[in-house]
Amino acid sequence: MSLPAPQEVADRPLVGLLAVQGAVERHRDMLEAVGARVREIRQPAHLDGLDGLVLPGGESTTMALLLDRCGIRQPLQDALADGLPTFGTCAGMILLAREILDGRGDQWSFETVDVSVRRNGYGRQSASFETSLVVDGLDGGPFPGVFIRAPLIEAHGPAVRPLATLDGVPVLCEQGPFLLAAFHPELSGDLRLHARWVASLDRPTERLVVPEPTGAE
Numbered sequence: 001m002s003l004p005a006p007q008e009v010a011d012r013p014l015v016g017l018l019a020v021q022g023a024v025e026r027h028r029d030m031l032e033a034v035g036a037r038v039r040e041i042r043q044p045a046h047l048d049g050l051d052g053l054v055l056p057g058g059e060s061t062t063m064a065l066l067l068d069r070c071g072i073r074q075p076l077q078d079a080l081a082d083g084l085p086t087f088g089t090c091a092g093m094i095l096l097a098r099e100i101l102d103g104r105g106d107q108w109s110f111e112t113v114d115v116s117v118r119r120n121g122y123g124r125q126s127a128s129f130e131t132s133l134v135v136d137g138l139d140g141g142p143f144p145g146v147f148i149r150a151p152l153i154e155a156h157g158p159a160v161r162p163l164a165t166l167d168g169v170p171v172l173c174e175q176g177p178f179l180l181a182a183f184h185p186e187l188s189g190d191l192r193l194h195a196r197w198v199a200s201l202d203r204p205t206e207r208l209v210v211p212e213p214t215g216a217e
């Protein structure tokens with residue numbers, strides 16, 4: 001196997017993967033499989049120079065607590081305010097929500113995306129399930145949605161665009177640079193959502209390429 005040339009490595013988007021708690025490994029595998037470089041995020045300095053960020057599933061209450069403890073709550077809030085493209089899955093979706101219903105009393109969120117989510121809205125662990133989702137614009141047929149104590153979007157604002165629904169409720173949606181999944185795409189064995197998201201990230205190196213002149217003037 002030959003190693004990629006240094007230039008090719010630098011061109012691959014650098015994705016931060018929040019790694020204070022939760023389902024990190026499978027996200028890492030998928031992100032790398034679709035060509036991203038992955039940096040696990042555990043402290044503020046890790047946020048420098050990212051092209052995108054993944055907030056994984058896990059336990060949103062614990063994650064919120066640890067983010068405060070590690071001192072990355074505010075730096076992350078700033079990165080989100082700057083529009084860092086971010087993919088929040090399950091607990092990661094809860095962290096990005098404007099409002100959390102059935103949260104723990106002291107639970108906070110970044111309030112980045114205009115959704116109101118109910119924690120464990122699809123039932124508790126015993127109610128975990130898998131179902132086929134039709135995803136807007138995704139080639140290759142339905143996507144396997146793995147739901148584990150998933151948050152339920154009870155309301156969303158006009159800026160939020162549903163990309164897949166289940167019983168009429170959005171389970172995958174976007175608002176500007178933010179993508180939210182109520183389910184676990186990293187557990188599906190299907191790389192398409194990760195591939196599409198990574199392909200959508202801005203690549204500063206590409207923006208520096210000067211276009212060829214289109215004709216003699």
Ligand code: GLN
Nearest residue numbers: 057058059060090091149
């Ligand atoms: N129910 C969990 C929470 O409230 C989320 C579950 C998950 O990420 N699979 O954080």
